[in-house]
Amino acid sequence: MKLALFQELLNLNLAFEEVMRGLERMERERVFQNDMIRLARAEVETARVDANREFFDKFADIVEEDSSWAYKFQREYKQKTRDLHDAYFDIKDSEERRKKKGLPPRLEILPGWDISDEDRYDEELAKKKKRAVSKKAGATTRQRASFARSKKQPQTAVAPGMRRGARQ
Numbered sequence: 001m002k003l004a005l006f007q008e009l010l011n012l013n014l015a016f017e018e019v020m021r022g023l024e025r026m027e028r029e030r031v032f033q034n035d036m037i038r039l040a041r042a043e044v045e046t047a048r049v050d051a052n053r054e055f056f057d058k059f060a061d062i063v064e065e066d067s068s069w070a071y072k073f074q075r076e077y078k079q080k081t082r083d084l085h086d087a088y089f090d091i092k093d094s095e096e097r098r099k100k101k102g103l104p105p106r107l108e109i110l111p112g113w114d115i116s117d118e119d120r121y122d123e124e125l126a127k128k129k130k131r132a133v134s135k136k137a138g139a140t141t142r143q144r145a146s147f148a149r150s151k152k153q154p155q156t157a158v159a160p161g162m163r164r165g166a167r168q
Contacts, residue, residue, distance in 0.1 A: 002062060009055050016048040088113075 020041060027037040088109075095105050 002059070005055070005059065005062075009052070012051060013048065016044060016051075019044050 023037055023041045023044065026032050027034055027041075091107065092109055095107070095109060098105060
């Protein structure tokens with residue numbers, strides 16, 4: 001809430017009140033024309049009413065903006081923190097109420113549905129991917145090791161008929 005705005009409006013109304021008291025004191029004195037003083041009081045009161053009306057009209061807009069922000073924030077927060085499985089339970093409850101009333105179902109919930117079946121599927125898929133990655137990494141490692149060994153060992157070709165220690 002905009003407390004500073006309320007404080008300003010209060011101060012303005014207090015100032016109007018001081019002017020009104022001053023005009024009332026002047027009205028009691030017989031020096032001034034009563035009609036002129038009453039007219040001045042009516043103009044001051046009209047100015048106060050107009051200022052208050054303007055404030056509250058604008059304030060209603062400010063409150064609406066604040067409330068729409070707050071509701072939007074709450075809705076987004078609830079959406080972020082909501083358990084996705086709650087939607088299934090809400091639908092299940094709704095369908096049970098329809099069944100009790102004798103109404104046909106709008107949708108069918110799979111019999112034997114388990115809340116964690118999707119989680120288990122995701123876990124199994126992650127394990128399979130991990131095994132595939134480790135299997136691929138192992139094959140790559142073996143390939144590199146065999147390639148490295150083949151480079152370290154010099155390979156010589158022996159011509160036919162030539163043997164070690166044989167003379168020509």
